[in-house]
Amino acid sequence: xxxxxxxxxxxxxxxxxxxxxxxxxxxxxxxxxxxxxxxxxxxxxxxxxxxxxxxxxxxxxxxxxxxxxxxxxxxxxxxxxxxxxxxxxxxxxxxxxxxxxxxxxxxxxxxxxxxxx
Amino acid sequence: xxxxxxxxxxxxxxxxxxxxxxxxxxxxxxxxxxxxxxxxxxxxxxxxxxxxxxxxxxxxxxxxxxxxxxxxxxxxxxxxxxxxxxxxxxxxxxxxxxxxxxxxxxxxxx
Numbered sequence: 700x701x702x703x704x705x706x707x708x709x710x711x712x713x714x715x716x717x718x719x720x721x722x723x724x725x726x727x728x729x730x731x732x733x734x735x736x737x738x739x740x741x742x743x744x745x746x747x748x749x750x751x752x753x754x755x756x757x758x759x760x761x762x763x764x765x766x767x768x769x770x771x772x773x774x775x776x777x778x779x780x781x782x783x784x785x786x787x788x789x790x791x792x793x794x795x796x797x798x799x800x801x802x803x804x805x806x807x808x809x810x811x812x813x814x815x816x
Numbered sequence: 817x818x819x820x821x822x823x824x825x826x827x828x829x830x831x832x833x834x835x836x837x838x839x840x841x842x843x844x845x846x847x848x849x850x851x852x853x854x855x856x857x858x859x860x861x862x863x864x865x866x867x868x869x870x871x872x873x874x875x876x877x878x879x880x881x882x883x884x885x886x887x888x889x890x891x892x893x894x895x896x897x898x899x900x901x902x903x904x905x906x907x908x909x910x911x912x913x914x915x916x917x918x919x920x921x922x923x924x925x926x
Contacts (some may be wrong), residue, residue, distance in 0.1 A: 715885035721865070734915070736862075736917075743819075743903075743905060743917060743919045743920035744854070744856075744862065744905050744907075744917045744920070745917060746907070746914065746915040746916065746917060747915060749914070749915070756913075758912055758913050758914050760914065794861060794862075799867070800850075800867050800868055800871075801848075801850035801851070801852070801867070801868070801909045802864055802865060802867035802868070802907070803852065803907070804864055804867075804873070805852070805861070806861040806862055806863070807861065808860075808861055809861060
């Protein structure tokens, strides 16, 4: 069945780096633009980044520009988010999501990233 | 990239109809017909319930409908049921292929 599974979350110190992964299955991953969306504890959804279906372009929300990098490996049906120079305000559940008709059609269950000293 | 504006909470009794508003600007909702709505239960991933301003994905109840006027989008849920109690988020496409969410609305079924 259609599935997105995130991994790589945990507890990290401010200033450190980590890479999140999102494994896709059950659909043609290489045909979908993909996003990362995050949700801080008890807060609303925040769009983080987008990568085109072929990886030719990327866009980011202002607060992560220059620190986060979205990428994908279509040969392995996997999406990534490289997160550098972590800040406490990056603490959130990070969801990967597939794009359909400029909406988020497919969602993973999310992975929790906690940034704390 | 300011968030879209939604009421923090709305409530209604079973069987009634409620409407959730989502106010944007001429750079997002007012310019593009790419407004989507999501339902989220606590601890769960969001679920797409409306895309392209008015379209329901397959399997979404016809009790959910949506519209747009100017820079404000609206989600209407008719025939409220207990299972509709959840958070609802609007989202719009905006310039440079970015996206912006609303702050979310907690729906309480009385």
